[in-house]
Amino acid sequence: xxxxxxxxxxxxxxxxxxxxxxxxxxxxxxxxxxxxxxxxxxxxxxxxxxxxxxxxxxxxxxxxxxxxxxxxxxxxxxxxxxxxxxxxxxxxxxxxxxxxxxxxxxxxxxxxxxxxxxxxxxxxxxxxxxxxxxxxxxxxxxxxxxxxxxxxxxxxxxxxxxxxxxxxxxxxxxxxxxxxxxxxxxxxxxxxxxxxxxxxxxxxxxxxxxxxxxxxxxxxxxxxxxxxxxxxxxxxxxxxxxxxxxxxxxxxxxxxxxxxxxxxxxxxxxxxxxxx
Ligand SMILES: [Zn+2]
Numbered sequence: 001x002x003x004x005x006x007x008x009x010x011x012x013x014x015x016x017x018x019x020x021x022x023x024x025x026x027x028x029x030x031x032x033x034x035x036x037x038x039x040x041x042x043x044x045x046x047x048x049x050x051x052x053x054x055x056x057x058x059x060x061x062x063x064x065x066x067x068x069x070x071x072x073x074x075x076x077x078x079x080x081x082x083x084x085x086x087x088x089x090x091x092x093x094x095x096x097x098x099x100x101x102x103x104x105x106x107x108x109x110x111x112x113x114x115x116x117x118x119x120x121x122x123x124x125x126x127x128x129x130x131x132x133x134x135x136x137x138x139x140x141x142x143x144x145x146x147x148x149x150x151x152x153x154x155x156x157x158x159x160x161x162x163x164x165x166x167x168x169x170x171x172x173x174x175x176x177x178x179x180x181x182x183x184x185x186x187x188x189x190x191x192x193x194x195x196x197x198x199x200x201x202x203x204x205x206x207x208x209x210x211x212x213x214x215x216x217x218x219x220x221x222x223x224x225x226x227x228x229x230x231x232x233x234x235x236x237x238x239x240x241x242x243x244x245x246x247x248x249x250x251x252x253x254x255x256x257x258x259x260x261x262x263x264x265x266x267x268x269x270x271x272x273x274x275x276x
Pocket of ligand 1: 074075140144179180181
């Protein structure tokens, strides 16, 4: 029996020539890099697990058999439809998209949002095409706002309206969430279940185990800073380095109680552990 954890990879956009601005370059990977990553996973024998299957195993605290990876994208850039769909199909992989629903078909261009070259937001037609090809479309909220800054009413609106917009447009149920910027507090965690979510994905690094906390599933960010060596280390261990692993595991222990996390972040923002 394979009792090792599974890597949940977090991508954003694919930028063919990496011609976007600095922020976009930080969260994008080049087309060639993305192809290299998928080819490596395939050659190493990884299979992409369906998000619903993974969710069911986590909720039942069951071991995850075999050599699996969950490939996720945040936000909802057109480059996923343009590039990722075909590349993943070549290897028999599917992905999960955590979609921000307020910008459908538009360029983002917002100050606090990653402006990825001319990579606009997907349209609902493109979302339905991804869904028809086996991609899971889950929620990343409406407006891509910092959830820990919202009052309760605004928070509930972000959680419920994005969920119902995706459900209406895909005809499929939405059960999982990922936090914009990886930010959350205790109230966000408390409201997830009330809004009907079963799982939420963080950007805390590490591998996913059946014992992982259901509203703070670890995810490994993959971006333009990664080379093939760091990518392989992240997939195999969940962390970029042993020191990052140590720091992250210590953070997870301290933050196990979300109220303590909130207090630490409030009183010592300069010395907080961050989310990554
Ligand atoms: Zn995002």
